[in-house]
Amino acid sequence: MEYLIQIGSAHLELPPLSESFSITVNGKPVPVFEGTSVAAAIIMANEPCRFSVLGEPRAPLCGMGICMECRAIVDGVAQIRTCQLACAPHMEVVTG
Amino acid sequence: MSDRFDVVVVGAGPGGMAAAAVAAEAGRQVCLIDDNAALGGQIWRGFRTETAQKYPHGNEFLRWEERLRKTNCPLWHGWRAIDCPGPGVLRLDGNREHHDLEFGRLILATGARERFLPFPGWTLPGVMGAGGLQAMVKAGLDPRGKTVVVAGSGPLLLAVAAGLAGVGTNVAGIYEQAPLSQLAGFGLALLGQPAKLFEGARYRLKTLGAPYRTGSWVVRAEGRGRVESVTVTDGAKQWNVACDWLGCGFHLIPNLELPLLLGCRVSGGSVVVDALQQTSLPGVACVGESTGIGGLEKAVLEGQIAGWAAAGREAEARALAPRLRKLQRFAARLERAFALRSELRMLAEPETLVCRCEDVSHAALQDSASWREAKLHTRCGMGACQGRICGTAAEFLFGWECSAIRPPVFPAMVSTLAAEAEAPDPAHT
Numbered sequence: 001m002e003y004l005i006q007i008g009s010a011h012l013e014l015p016p017l018s019e020s021f022s023i024t025v026n027g028k029p030v031p032v033f034e035g036t037s038v039a040a041a042i043i044m045a046n047e048p049c050r051f052s053v054l055g056e057p058r059a060p061l062c063g064m065g066i067c068m069e070c071r072a073i074v075d076g077v078a079q080i081r082t083c084q085l086a087c088a089p090h091m092e093v094v095t096g
Numbered sequence: 097m098s099d100r101f102d103v104v105v106v107g108a109g110p111g112g113m114a115a116a117a118v119a120a121e122a123g124r125q126v127c128l129i130d131d132n133a134a135l136g137g138q139i140w141r142g143f144r145t146e147t148a149q150k151y152p153h154g155n156e157f158l159r160w161e162e163r164l165r166k167t168n169c170p171l172w173h174g175w176r177a178i179d180c181p182g183p184g185v186l187r188l189d190g191n192r193e194h195h196d197l198e199f200g201r202l203i204l205a206t207g208a209r210e211r212f213l214p215f216p217g218w219t220l221p222g223v224m225g226a227g228g229l230q231a232m233v234k235a236g237l238d239p240r241g242k243t244v245v246v247a248g249s250g251p252l253l254l255a256v257a258a259g260l261a262g263v264g265t266n267v268a269g270i271y272e273q274a275p276l277s278q279l280a281g282f283g284l285a286l287l288g289q290p291a292k293l294f295e296g297a298r299y300r301l302k303t304l305g306a307p308y309r310t311g312s313w314v315v316r317a318e319g320r321g322r323v324e325s326v327t328v329t330d331g332a333k334q335w336n337v338a339c340d341w342l343g344c345g346f347h348l349i350p351n352l353e354l355p356l357l358l359g360c361r362v363s364g365g366s367v368v369v370d371a372l373q374q375t376s377l378p379g380v381a382c383v384g385e386s387t388g389i390g391g392l393e394k395a396v397l398e399g400q401i402a403g404w405a406a407a408g409r410e411a412e413a414r415a416l417a418p419r420l421r422k423l424q425r426f427a428a429r430l431e432r433a434f435a436l437r438s439e440l441r442m443l444a445e446p447e448t449l450v451c452r453c454e455d456v457s458h459a460a461l462q463d464s465a466s467w468r469e470a471k472l473h474t475r476c477g478m479g480a481c482q483g484r485i486c487g488t489a490a491e492f493l494f495g496w497e498c499s500a501i502r503p504p505v506f507p508a509m510v511s512t513l514a515a516e517a518e519a520p521d522p523a524h525t
Contacts, residue, residue, distance in 0.1 A: 006391030006426070007348070008255025009139050011151040012233055012263050014240070036236025043237055048221050053455040057321060059221030061452075061485070063231030064138060065131055066209045066351075068480035068507070069452065079480075079507070083235065084174075086133060 023091040038082035038093055039063070039070040047095050049082065101127040103406045104186060104199035106177050106354060109137020111384030111395035111402075112205030113160040118403025119203075120167035127197065128164070129172040129188065131506075135161060137207050138227065139392055142234035153392060160396070178504035178512070180358050184379075187512070189504065194512035201379050201406040204367070205399065206354050208385035210252075210345030211488050213436075214450050214458065215443035217317030217326075222341050229343030230256045239265040242340040245326050246306075247271040247314045249434045250347035257306055267306035268337050271328055273346070274434050275311040315443055317342055331439065347434045349488055350386040353505040362499070372413050373402035381405060390427030397423060441493055450493070451486040453479020458493075467496040480507055 022029040023038070025045035032041050039060045042049050048057030049070045060070040065084045073094040074080040082093070105116040108130035116128040136143050140157045148154035164171070175190040186202065188195045210225040217223065224232060226246050233239050243266040246257045250272075257270045272279070312330040317323045325338045350366050361368045361376035366388040373381040381402040384395035397420055404413035444450065446459035456476040464470035467477065467490060476490070477483030477498070482505070487498035504513065 006393060007139075007250065007389075007430075008227070008230075008252040009141075009143075009151065009153065010255040010258040010262070011143065011148075011154070012230070012259035013142065013144070013147060014238070014263050033236055037232070040232055040235045040237035043221075043232065052219070052452065056219055056455070057221055058219065058452070059322075060224060060232060061212065061228055062210060062225050063228035063235070064209065066481065066484050067212075067452070071480065083232070084132060087236075 021089045023087045023093060025093045026095055032087045036087045038074060038085045038087055041087055042072060042082060042093060042095060049095050051096055100198040101125045102200045103203065104197050105203045105205060107137065107205035107207055108135045108171065109205060109207050109384060109395065110139060110392055111399035113164055114396045114399030115203045115205060115383055115403040116169050117160055117163040117167060118400050119406045120169040122404065122407030122409055124407050126169045127172060128169055129175045129177065131174065131176040131190065133173050135171065141231055176506045177354055178506050178508050189506065189508040189512045194515055203402045203406060204355055204380065204382045204386060205384045206351040206386050208348040208350050208389055211347055211349045212485050213346050213440055213443065213489050213492065214448050215314060215316060216445050216448050217323065219449055219452055220317050220319055220323045222323035223317050224341060224343050225345035226253050226256045226343040227345055229341060230259060239263060243268050243338065244341045244343060245269050245337055245339045247342065247344045248346045249273045249436065254308065256343055261306055268339055270306055270308040271312045271314060272310045273313040273437055273440060279310055279433050313440065314342065314344055346436060348385065348389045350389065352386060352499065353501055355382055355386060356499055356501040357503060357505050371417050372405040372410065373398050374405065388427045389430060390423055394423040394427060436492065450489055451476040451479065453481050467498040468500065
């Protein structure tokens with residue numbers, strides 16, 4: 001069973017319940033915590049990040065900045081890899 | 097804008113942290129860069145100084161974090177190495193600007209990513225990698241009360257499921273494609289290590305309540321607008337499992353884009369290195385998963401060897417080499433244990449997309465003879481991920497060699513590309 005601790009960490013910590021703030025995803029307020037990624041906020045808003053060439057809704061796949069499925073518009077800047085960006089107060093995210 | 101360091105380390109996971117710390121402690125000017133916002137790479141993602149000691153190998157993280165901090169080695173977060181515009185120069189993009197770094201020695205610790213394979217429904221929102229799902233939860237996605245299926249292949253599946261179960265997620269099933277016979281051989285080879293077996297048992301206890309089935313795999317994900325259920329098979333019968341999320345990844349593959357761009361020799365899917373972790377390119381070393389998927393201990397040891405070597409301390413580097421052999425054997429066993437079954441090649445239907453960036457279907461790729469032909473005729477692999485997802489899948493599905501690399505190795509800002517065009521002596525022509 002050595003392989004378990006060699007390749008993966010089972011360490012998961014839930015965020016504290018205090019010190020939350022909100023960002024908006026397509027105008028919807030989403031409560032988040034210090035360190036929550038924008039991609040996680042988009043999933044919790046139940047919105048896709050983008051629509052594909054054929055118009056399919058897409059959401060984060062790899063979670064580590066490789067697949068580019070989590071691209072969205074953050075504070076007016078397009079093509080942001082939202083899995084590698086932390087939420088900040090007053091952030092406005094637009095998907096699609 | 098340019099800075100010069102004796103040693104530049106790319107990737108701040110365990111291997112990169114160890115390499116940077118050792119080289120800096122030996123007196124070299126070192127710079128450690130990473131595209132993520134924090135130290136630790138993937139395996140130590142989300143580890144915090146205050147709480148890490150509670151977790152398996154958390155103390156190892158804390159030890160290297162402390163050693164790095166004491167050296168005052170600068171840590172450049174949010175930067176991606178995208179090109180090598182001339183000998184001894186690395187071009188970085190990130191933080192809305194670009195930067196050139198000059199190096200005497202370069203240590204690549206680019207790590208690994210999950211392998212994704214196409215099956216009907218794999219593009220639905222809610223279908224993520226297994227490690228991908230864990231990374232998202234570490235980044236604040238609330239998994240409490242959700243029902244998840246974890247599937248694919250590799251030791252990562254159990255770690256991910258154990259972590260999720262431990263924070264109140266309903267893990268409806270863990271499906272490992274490798275047959276038990278293949279895994280048992282692997283496990284038996286490890287019986288000489290009781291302490292670690294105990295650790296493993298602890299992990300497994302945490303997953304109680306979730307069936308871990310070997311020799312089974314997801315054949316399809318279904319749902320309207322997002323995943324609502326998956327169909328699983330053991331090769332004989334099929335059954336349906338309802339879920340909110342599917343975490344599905346087929347073990348790990350090294351991130352070879354940067355080593356390939358630089359011209360490092362690659363063989364059998366990993367970078368070729370000598371006993372001092374040096375690649376075929378003078379002055380360029382490579383450590384960790386990119387020299388073969390072998391896990392934490394191997395990465396940390398290789399990092400130390402490369403760190404000593406970069407500091408000109410060959411004797412110290414060579415003294416560590418014997419320990420590495422055991423870990424390399426472990427890497428070879430891993431590869432055999434989680435080898436992919438051929439049935440996985442049959443999952444994609446004609447209309448199933450293989451390339452998610454350009455929406456290229458399996459049917460559209462059928463007539464191509466090579467990766468190059470597929471790119472030219474269908475735009476497969478020409479999108480934003482630059483073939484990182486579909487190229488990896490196509491290697492398995494069609495047996496193509498999918499490693500043609502050109503700069504920038506990550507999408508970059510136009511201003512960075514303009515600097516690219518001005519570079520006087522491109523190394524990649």
